[in-house]
Amino acid sequence: MIRYVLKRILALIPIFVAVSFVIFSLLQLTPGDPASIVAGTGAPKEAVEQLREEMGLNDPFLVRYFNYLKGIVTKFDLGTSYETKTPVTERILTAFPATLRLALASILFAIVVGLPIGIISATKQYSVLDNTFMVIALIGISLPVFWSGLMLILLFSVKLRWLPSSGFSTIRHLILPGITLGAQSAAMITRMTRSSMLDVIRQDYIRTVRAKGLPELGITFSHVLRNALIPIVTVIGLQFGQLIGGAVLTETIFSIPGIGRLMVQALKTRDYPVILGSVLFISLLFCLTNLVIDVVYAYLDPKIKAQYSRERGKKA
Amino acid sequence: MIAAMFLPQKRQEEKKYSFTRDTLKRLSRNRLAMAGVVILAILILGAVFAPWIAPYDYAEQNIEEAYMSPCLKHPFGTDEFGRDIFSRILLGARLSLVIGFIAVAIAIVVGGLLGAVAGYFQKAVDNVIMRFIDILMSIPQLLLAIAITATLGSSLINLMIAVGVAAIPGYSRIVRASVLSVRDQEFVEAARAVGTSDFKIIMKHILPNCLAPIIVKATLDVAICILSAAGMSFIGIGLQPPSPEWGAMLADARYYIRDFSYMALFPGLCIALTIFSLNVLGDGLRDALDPKLRD
Amino acid sequence: MSEKNNLLEIRDLRVEYRSGGRIVHAVNGLDLSIGEGETLGFVGETGAGKTSTALAVLRILPQPLSKVTGGEILFRGKNLLEHDNKTMRQIRGKEIAMIFQDPMTSLDPVKRVSDQIEEMLRLHENLSRKELRERALQMLEVVGIDRNRGNDYPHQFSGGMKQRVVIAMALSCNPALLIADEPTTALDVTIQAQVLELMKKLKEQYRMSMIMITHDLGIVAEICDNVAIMYAGQVVEYGTVREIYRNTAHPYTQALFDSIPSLTEDQEELKMIQGLTPDPTAIPTGCAFHPRCPYATERCAREAPKKIKLSDTHTVRCFRHEESLSGERKSPITDEGTGEKTASEPQNHHSPVKGGRA
Numbered sequence: 014m015i016r017y018v019l020k021r022i023l024a025l026i027p028i029f030v031a032v033s034f035v036i037f038s039l040l041q042l043t044p045g046d047p048a049s050i051v052a053g054t055g056a057p058k059e060a061v062e063q064l065r066e067e068m069g070l071n072d073p074f075l076v077r078y079f080n081y082l083k084g085i086v087t088k089f090d091l092g093t094s095y096e097t098k099t100p101v102t103e104r105i106l107t108a109f110p111a112t113l114r115l116a117l118a119s120i121l122f123a124i125v126v127g128l129p130i131g132i133i134s135a136t137k138q139y140s141v142l143d144n145t146f147m148v149i150a151l152i153g154i155s156l157p158v159f160w161s162g163l164m165l166i167l168l169f170s171v172k173l174r175w176l177p178s179s180g181f182s183t184i185r186h187l188i189l190p191g192i193t194l195g196a197q198s199a200a201m202i203t204r205m206t207r208s209s210m211l212d213v214i215r216q217d218y219i220r221t222v223r224a225k226g227l228p229e230l231g232i233t234f235s236h237v238l239r240n241a242l243i244p245i246v247t248v249i250g251l252q253f254g255q256l257i258g259g260a261v262l263t264e265t266i267f268s269i270p271g272i273g274r275l276m277v278q279a280l281k282t283r284d285y286p287v288i289l290g291s292v293l294f295i296s297l298l299f300c301l302t303n304l305v306i307d308v309v310y311a312y313l314d315p316k317i318k319a320q321y322s323r324e325r326g327k328k329a
Numbered sequence: 330m331i332a333a334m335f336l337p338q339k340r341q342e343e344k345k346y347s348f349t350r351d352t353l354k355r356l357s358r359n360r361l362a363m364a365g366v367v368i369l370a371i372l373i374l375g376a377v378f379a380p381w382i383a384p385y386d387y388a389e390q391n392i393e394e395a396y397m398s399p400c401l402k403h404p405f406g407t408d409e410f411g412r413d414i415f416s417r418i419l420l421g422a423r424l425s426l427v428i429g430f431i432a433v434a435i436a437i438v439v440g441g442l443l444g445a446v447a448g449y450f451q452k453a454v455d456n457v458i459m460r461f462i463d464i465l466m467s468i469p470q471l472l473l474a475i476a477i478t479a480t481l482g483s484s485l486i487n488l489m490i491a492v493g494v495a496a497i498p499g500y501s502r503i504v505r506a507s508v509l510s511v512r513d514q515e516f517v518e519a520a521r522a523v524g525t526s527d528f529k530i531i532m533k534h535i536l537p538n539c540l541a542p543i544i545v546k547a548t549l550d551v552a553i554c555i556l557s558a559a560g561m562s563f564i565g566i567g568l569q570p571p572s573p574e575w576g577a578m579l580a581d582a583r584y585y586i587r588d589f590s591y592m593a594l595f596p597g598l599c600i601a602l603t604i605f606s607l608n609v610l611g612d613g614l615r616d617a618l619d620p621k622l623r624d
Numbered sequence: 625m626s627e628k629n630n631l632l633e634i635r636d637l638r639v640e641y642r643s644g645g646r647i648v649h650a651v652n653g654l655d656l657s658i659g660e661g662e663t664l665g666f667v668g669e670t671g672a673g674k675t676s677t678a679l680a681v682l683r684i685l686p687q688p689l690s691k692v693t694g695g696e697i698l699f700r701g702k703n704l705l706e707h708d709n710k711t712m713r714q715i716r717g718k719e720i721a722m723i724f725q726d727p728m729t730s731l732d733p734v735k736r737v738s739d740q741i742e743e744m745l746r747l748h749e750n751l752s753r754k755e756l757r758e759r760a761l762q763m764l765e766v767v768g769i770d771r772n773r774g775n776d777y778p779h780q781f782s783g784g785m786k787q788r789v790v791i792a793m794a795l796s797c798n799p800a801l802l803i804a805d806e807p808t809t810a811l812d813v814t815i816q817a818q819v820l821e822l823m824k825k826l827k828e829q830y831r832m833s834m835i836m837i838t839h840d841l842g843i844v845a846e847i848c849d850n851v852a853i854m855y856a857g858q859v860v861e862y863g864t865v866r867e868i869y870r871n872t873a874h875p876y877t878q879a880l881f882d883s884i885p886s887l888t889e890d891q892e893e894l895k896m897i898q899g900l901t902p903d904p905t906a907i908p909t910g911c912a913f914h915p916r917c918p919y920a921t922e923r924c925a926r927e928a929p930k931k932i933k934l935s936d937t938h939t940v941r942c943f944r945h946e947e948s949l950s951g952e953r954k955s956p957i958t959d960e961g962t963g964e965k966t967a968s969e970p971q972n973h974h975s976p977v978k979g980g981r982a
Binding site for chain 2: 028031032035036039040042043148151152154155156157158159160161163164166167171254255257258259261262265266276277280281285288292295296299300303
């Protein structure tokens with residue numbers, strides 16, 4: 014198992030290099046000269062030219078990419094922000110905890126709400142309750158984050174004055190953004206839980222368990238849910254990845270100083286090293302999340318686990 | 330399989346026809362999906378005939394009528410420049426729907442071709458293409474779209490491309506998987522034996538096989554693309570105000586949420602309705618096309 | 625049918641399914657009884673309602689699509705249909721255990737096999753964790769599986785081995801009645817013989833009653849005491865193995881025997897029963913078999929035949945035996961040819977099974 018994880022982490026390296034190359038080249042294609050952005054408007058031509066030389070912008074493209082990659086590998090250096098002149102790595106790491114907290118709060122909300130509702134819906138298929146839940150879930154996945162956030166602010170901060178609409182210091186600050194960002198995932202989890210549990214309920218082995226005399230509750234939890242968990246975990250994992258990406262919008266609405274807002278700011282000021290750095294960083298997190306899902310998979314599904322050990326056996 | 334090839338052409342067509350009809354019949358029995366169809370139809374009609382329906386010019390400013398709450402004269406109220414929000418939303422529907430549909434069309438064409446080529450030729454070609462798809466997939470969709478817009482600059486076309494490219498991987502995978510599952514079947518070999526070109530084989534024999542999952546995914550993806558595009562406009566890197574794009578309108582309305590909340594209510598409601606209608610339709614299509622549920 | 629010592633007695637059972645707005649009559653007034661220690665063969669084509677009957681006995685018909693609409697199921701004299709859910713759960717597994725048709729899908733894929741046996745024991749026996757474990761491993765040994773394999777998952781077992789696990793699970797609480805729903809159909813022929821042999825052995829060892837659902841008359845001859853032939857949700861003929869094989873009374877039973885390929889005679893082609901199993905949403909009027917019956921008369925289409933007693937143990941639903949009711953106990957079809965032919969059938973059919981084992 015550990016070997017498998019190591020192998021997967023190793024496999025991430027080429028993907029990460031490729032992603033960095035794609036994003037790096039994308040941003041190289043952008044119109045506008047970074048040196049003039051850094052120098053500011055109205056800077057003398059010579060100064061800009063000197064800056065170009067200093068920033069290595071006159072080097073060939075591949076050399077620049079190689080230097081960039083070298084910086085990441087040797088000293089986690091993602092370059093220097095044009096705007097603040099501070100290391101990008103530092104800016105990202107400062108912003109990351111807020112994003113992580115937001116994402117964790119959202120996924121927690123999504124699981125706590127989505128999973129039980131999905132279970133209830135599956136066990137009461139086609140009941141009024143189930144139909145209601147399913148319509149709510151459909152509405153849930155249709156709500157744009159940037160609108161539901163505004164509406165929650167309107168209701169809970171402006172009208173009811175229960176919760177703060179911006180800032181990020183206490184748990185109270187996490188509630189509205191967490192719900193905003195987590196609502197869609199909750200709906201996704203609900204739908205996936207329901208449908209995969211319904212798939213399992215039809216299986217023969219559930220009939221076997223019923224013939225053993227196990228009470229319905231036991232059947233639902235220790236067999237149906239247990240078997241349905243594999244696809245559910247995938248969705249949770251995917252949602253977590255999406256959340257880190259979707260945090261961009263939520264952070265903007267609630268003025269949370271996370272990576273998303275950092276990136277939006279960088280986009281406005283064309284601070285390319287920061288854009289590049291944040292996209293890379295989030296993609297890396299995304300890949301790591303996928304890796305974690307795969308490991309959890311193996312834990313949940315003995316067949317997949319056996320596959321890993323077989324692979325290892327072959328190698329050894 | 331071989332026998333099917335020698336069936337008179339007409340018989341096969343009949344079969345296909347009844348499949349489509351059967352699917353539509355099942356779809357029409359799904360009330361939620363039908364609600365989606367109706368909402369979507371209204372939105373599309375509204376978008377197409379926007380200039381004729383809209384009571385005002387969407388860009389016409391009228392400072393004297395600024396910040397008007399919804400009333401008879403302005404059913405959705407007016408914004409900070411006195412522009413009629415209802416008219417702007419109608420025009421915005423055009424933008425959103427066009428972005429959504431064209432972006433997905435881009436994704437289907439590019440992604441589908443990549444997947445077909447990868448699956449059909451296999452080996453090195455497959456490897457190169459699928460690794461590229463892997464890379465696209467390891468960047469969250471919205472971020473990829475943002476990175477592409479940052480590069481291309483924000484215009485309507487660039488926004489479609491950015492959002493569309495991010496949706497490519499799904500189609501490549503569907504088409505590739507379906508190609509892999511049919512490419513070695515007798516009827517494809519037979520077609521190859523009589524000298525049909527590779528391109529023709531892919532278009533005629535393989536693509537129709539993956540139509541169902543593509544239709545379902547496309548419906549749901551139009552929703553995702555509209556959402557991404559609106560989100561990008563909202564954070565100011567998609568279409569910019571004064572464009573009546575719904576996301577851009579929300580971005581503006583955000584600053585007036587405390588006092589003029591209706592300004593944020595209607596554009597958002599329209600996005601949500603659009604997404605909802607596409608989602609229920611996609612769900613309904615999936616159920617209708619699912620052979621497992623066919624009796 | 626009034627013997628008091630019947631373990632299970634089913635009277636006029638009716639089961640319905642709803643399918644796409646139509647009602648399917650899966651079981652249509654079925655009568656059946658099984659005594660202590662008896663093994664009953666329950667024979668019929670696919671769709672005759674055999675499995676539905678079994679599921680109805682355990683009250684695990686798929687909800688909410690199907691339900692028992694009439695009749696009673698007496699187990700030790702008490703109607704199972706009237707028990708509350710809790711009592712019923714105590715009967716499932718403990719009193720009546722079931723083995724399902726497809727071993728590939730009847731074990732939970734994410735649980736170790738010993739855990740699945742332990743679960744059964746935990747539900748019905750008051751044992752410590754250690755005892756549970758030990759009993760589960762013992763059960764594996766009973767069915768011929770190494771106890772060290774208890775920690776394996778179902779996918780690590782072959783089909784035959786999985787069925788052994790299922791049998792171990794079913795027998796772990798020493799049930800009074802075992803319902804085996806085509807336990808060997810999904811297995812290879814050689815494995816079939818092994819599993820059947822095992823079941824035969826364990827049936828003796830555990831001294832339980834058994835209902836063996838099958839469509840294979842060879843299996844019936846090998847393992848059963850009595851046979852019920854089922855057609856369109858009804859028992860059309862019931863008797864001891866000997867009676868059914870030697871004095872075949874119902875044309876359907878006859879047709880079943882005829883459809884078995886013979887090894888000793890040269891046959892030009894396989895004999896098939898004419899026509900199809902009746903559409904369970906539209907069961908023919910009168911005798912359900914009449915559209916396929918070579919002897920059908922106009923009356924058969926009109927009127928449903930009553931149960932006719934040919935001997936103390938032999939009953940049939942067919943008008944052709946009405947005349948013989950007049951006191952005589954002898955088998956009505958004394959047509960020499962048929963009698964001889966059916967008499968030779970069991971041996972014929974034995975051979976493939978035996979041959980497989982050799």
